[in-house]
Amino acid sequence: MEKTLVLVKPDGVQRGLIGEVIARLERRGLRLVGAKFIQVSRELAETHYAIHKGKPFYEGLINYIISAPVMAMVWEGPRAIAAVRQTMGATRPWEAAPGTIRHDFALEVGRNLTHASDSVENGEAEVALWFKSEELVSWARATDQWIFE
Ligand code: DAT
Numbered sequence: 001m002e003k004t005l006v007l008v009k010p011d012g013v014q015r016g017l018i019g020e021v022i023a024r025l026e027r028r029g030l031r032l033v034g035a036k037f038i039q040v041s042r043e044l045a046e047t048h049y050a051i052h053k054g055k056p057f058y059e060g061l062i063n064y065i066i067s068a069p070v071m072a073m074v075w076e077g078p079r080a081i082a083a084v085r086q087t088m089g090a091t092r093p094w095e096a097a098p099g100t101i102r103h104d105f106a107l108e109v110g111r112n113l114t115h116a117s118d119s120v121e122n123g124e125a126e127v128a129l130w131f132k133s134e135e136l137v138s139w140a141r142a143t144d145q146w147i148f149e
């Protein structure tokens with residue numbers, strides 16, 4: 001089953017939107033397998049966003065993600081990467097489809113509330129970066145048979 005890293009970034013935490021994000025992912029049918037509320041170190045932020053190093057927004061992005069606590073989670077499900085990206089909406093909130101989190105709660109690309117892995121490979125790498133294997137819970141949910149085909 002595909003796993004994806006989801007972050008409620010500092011703006012989402014400060015705005016009281018952790019529950020909103022979790023509710024939408026639960027409602028979609030995704031299964032939570034790990035969660036922790038943490039203050040991100042600069043080192044972790046730089047590793048996580050290494051692909052963006054050198055871009056004009058990089059310094060601002062790092063400073064934003066370490067500016068306050070984040071809610072880090074791992075969610076799983078069939079095609080979880082694509083499903084969660086769809087629920088988050090486009091990176092630029094003004095281009096995000098109505099009904100997505102970024103459409104419904106954000107206006108600026110640098111305050112777009114959430115992170116979600118963008119490929120199966122990156123999902124695996126990001127889950128391993130943010131979570132130790134013993135922090136992930138492998139479990140059967142009572143409703144799985146009604147959600148997973
Ligand atoms: P996403 O978060 O949708 O995966 P990304 O990986 O391209 O988007 O970029 C990571 C984050 O960096 C994004 O959520 C917000 C910020 N960002 C991206 N492009 C930006 C830009 N042009 N100006 C400011 N911030 C940007």
Ligand code: MG
Nearest residue numbers: 115116117118
């Ligand atoms: Mg990305």
